[in-house]
Every structure is written in C-alpha cells, then in structure tokens.
Amino acid sequence: MELRTYIAILRRRKWIIILTTVVVTLLAALLSYLATPVYRSSTTVRVATVGGGLTDRPDIRYSERLMNTYSQIVTSGNTLKTIVKELDLQEVPTINADVVLNTELLKILVEATDPQVARDVAEATANILIQTSRDLYAGGGQSTLDILNRQLEQTEQELTSLRSEYEKLLADKGIDSPDATALEQSIEFKQRTYNTLLEQYEYTRLNEALLDNAVTVIEPATLPKRPAKPRIPVNIALGVIIGIMGGVVLAMVRENLDTKLYTPKQVESTLQLPVVGRIPAIPGSVTDFELVSHNSYRPEMEAFRRLRIALLTEGSEEASHTFVITSAEPGDGKSTVVANLAVSIAKSGRTVVVVDTDLHMPTQHQIFSLENDRGLTTILTRQANVAGVVQTTLIPNLYVITSGPTLPEYIEGAPGLAPAALADQLMRGTELLGAPLMGNLVNELRETYDVVLFDTPAMLTVTDAAVLAPLVDKVVLVVVSERSQRDSLFIVREQLANVNAKEAVVVINQDREQAKVYRKARRMIV
Helix, strand or coil: CCHHHHHHHHHHCHHHHHHHHHHHHHHHHHHHHHCCCEEEEEEEEEECCCCCCCCCCCCHHHHHHHHHHHHHHHHCHHHHHHHHHHHCCCCCCEEEEEECCCCCEEEEEEEECCHHHHHHHHHHHHHHHHHHHHHHHHCCCCCHHHHHHHHHHHHHHHHHHHHHHHHHHHHHHCCCCHHHHHHHHHHHHHHHHHHHHHHHHHHHHHHHHHHHCCEEEEECCCCCCCCCECCHHHHHHHHHHHHHHHHHHHHHHHHHHCCECCCHHHHHHHHCCCEEEEEECCCCCCCCCHHHHCCCCCCCHHHHHHHHHHHCCCCCCCCCCEEEEEECCCCCCHHHHHHHHHHHHHHCCCCEEEEECCCCCCCHHHHCCCCCCCCHHHHHCCCCCHHHHCEECCCCCEEEECCCCCCCCCCCCCCCCCHHHHHHHHHHHHHHHHCHHHHHHHHHHHHHCCEEEEECCCCCCCCHHHHHHHHCCEEEEEEECCCCEHHHHHHHHHHHHHCCCCCEEEEEEEEHHHHHHHHHHHHHHC
16 A cells, blocks of 8 residues: 555544544543642662772672662562651552662652652661661671781780790890790791781771761752652643554544545446546536536536546547446436536537436436426337437537436335335336337437437446446446445446446546645636
C-alpha cells in the first residue's frame, strides 16, 4: 500500500482520529485532576567505595557491589518498617534508591501524600543507612586498632627495659664489651619492630576513621513545595499522543471493516473493470443537466467530455454505438449521467438517442421536460413505431424515447397493490425488454443514430439491465464514490459475466476528489 493510500485513509477517517484524541485527552486530564497529589523529597549521600586501605586503588566491581548493597538496604522491608515505627506514620511511603552513574553518590527518593512526611522519611532513611554502615564495619569483637595499641605498649616497655640494661652494662664493662654489642643489636631490632607497629597503628587508625564515615550526607532532604504527581501537562501530552495513535488504529480497523469503495483503484480491484470516467460531485439538483449544456466554459464540463472521448474513439469505424448505462443500486445518479453524457455527445456533432428503459421509475422525461404518454412500452406492445415515439429536445442532435406508460411503482404499504400483482407487473416489464422485438429495436436505433444510450434500472432491483446487456456494444456501470458497497458490486460483476456482456466499463459518479480538482481549476480560470 502506497503512502498516498494511507494519507487518503487518514483524511477520510479524520473524525475518528479527532474524536478519539479528544476523548482520550479529556480522560487523561480528568484522571490527572482527580488523582491524589504525591510529593517527592530526596537526599543524596556519598558512599566511600575504596576496596581496602587508604593507599588502595578503587575496585570497580567492589564499588558496584557496594552501591547495590546500599541500594538494597534503603529499599528493604526492614528499613521501611523501622521508619514507619520511628515516625509513627499512618501511611506507608514509597522509598527508592538511584545510583548516580559514574559517581559515589546514592540518591534516596521518597514519595508520600504529605510533603512533611516525604522530607522526614528521606532524612530518616539516610540516617539509618549511615548507622547501618557503621555497624557493618565496627564488628562485634576486638578491633585491629586495639590489638596494635597493646602491641605498641608492650614493645615500648621491652625497648625501655633493654635501654636501661644497656646503660648499666656500659657503666660496668664499657662500650667494647661483647655483651654491650649484642644488647645494642637487640635494641636496634626492637626499635625497628616498634616503628613498624607504629606505622601500622596510624594506618589502621586512619582507615577505620574512613570506614566509620563511609556514608555521609551530601545533599540534605528539603520540604517539597509542589506535588511531583500527577504531572498534568505531561499526562495531557501523553493523552494527545495515545489518542492520535489509538485514533489511527481505529481508523485503519474501520477502513478494513468498511465495505464502501472510495477510490478508483478500489473500484477497479473489486469489479475487475477499467474506470473510464470520474464525474465530480455537483452541487444542486442531481437531475440538472444544464451543467454541460451551458454555453460558457465551466471546468465541470470536462468530466463528461473526457467520458465521451473514453467511450467513443474519435475517427474509429469500430467505435461503440450502443450503451447500457446502469448501476448496482437506485440513487446512484445513472439517469443524470445518461442525460449529461447525451448532451456532451450531441454537442460533438453526433446524433444521439436516449432510451429510457426503466419501466418502473422512469426519469428521462422529467429531466428533458417531455411528455411520457408514448414511448418504449408503446413500441414493444406494437402500438407505435420508432418514428412515432422519438421526441426532440432543446439540444440539437439529441433525441429521447421515454419509457411510455409506466408500470405501477412499488410503494410499500400502498393500497390496491398486492404482492402478486407487483410481481406480475415487474415480470411483464422484464418480459417486454427480453422479447425479440427489443433486439430489433436496438438494431434499428443503431442504424439510425450515431450513439444509443439505454437508461436501465439498477441491477440489484430488477433484471432489466441484465436482459439488455448482451444486446448492446458496451455496459457502463455507474458507481458512486463513498457509497457503493463492495458486496453489491461483486454481485453485479457476476451478473454481467453470467449474461455474457460484450464489454463493461465503470464511471465513478459524485467523486469528491475530482470535484476538488475542478474547483481548483475554476479558481485558476476566474
């Protein structure tokens, strides 16, 4: 399916899209205004993610695990229970943790219907996280710093004792004594041990101080001034977007379920017949044939001129002369098309006769303002010949054979017309058109006039058009844009195939797209 086809469908179903969008948008706005306001407060903490001591390099994997650990602590059920108990809350707030990418920052988000509660819960959560961190690193036993401190004290006492003994030995035996040399070496070794322990002590003291403050508040929680939810402008915008998308989907579904035909391609695909003309939708009376008989130039005239050229090949000896013009259902404007086409053909210099074969609802005598006391039924019942019933019109070269005395029209509920009588009258009309005399009439008119146009009833009401179709050179099926049903045209196509019609073409009537083209052409001329 081409892009133009989709655009045409959307234009055709624009009211479905518009109404769906309006309804969804109003619903989104209504739900947003009726929703309970939710306030959001947040606090940001820094988590020291060093993998070991102060001189260690950060471990990325360790950092990720640590941040995830703290996130789980923040959102755990134990933390929530503790906060609800400490603050004596009547409602359970929503707590979320968000790790700021590529940083050591953890953002704690709290949502509640009360702004004060939202802020207090955010602060309490940060405090619980800090205390939990300290408890994790403190442990339950003796700390490394205490052990190192005792070792330092013990080494310092031993070093003091050795130095005292060394001084006494110097006083008794002198510096050259072997015992003094050995004692001096012991003092040096003990001093190195003391220095090493002292370094480890300072290192451990600073490291434990860092771990004790691994979680610190960077940005304290604040009292929210306006609710974070519902976001009315965002919800309305989403409503518009969802409404448009839903409208488009509904439009496509409606298009698939719709059996009406809107474009020439749809008509050609359904009937498997070529479209030879497109008649624009004409404002005013549907029986007004003054459109093409007007002396001044009007762009709408071109529709029937083009149809005339398509039906009659200029200069060809084998051009079609006799046409049955019919439709699938009544009201498709076939009689108007016949009258206007006849006027266009007559204005080209050809002699044309219009034969009204609709014996039940004739209209050609009304269109051309003629008497209908004699006509086709008079000929077929052998009460007159062709010359005695052909009537001239105000248009040169244009002649009309009206239907003649009509058969009773079927009016539902009309008195005096029983169903049996109606069926008899309808059958008599079809019998007249199917008689051999009708074939002789067609041949006689073909010899006398350049073009013969038979205005027949709709094919789905009576079989008159199907009876006449094999007798003429071409069947012209009038299809109304945006009205004719696909199923109806399927039946018409089968009927034409069953009666072995020589050739059939399609004329699209009341084409709105074509009307736009002609209106544009008219503005350009004016």
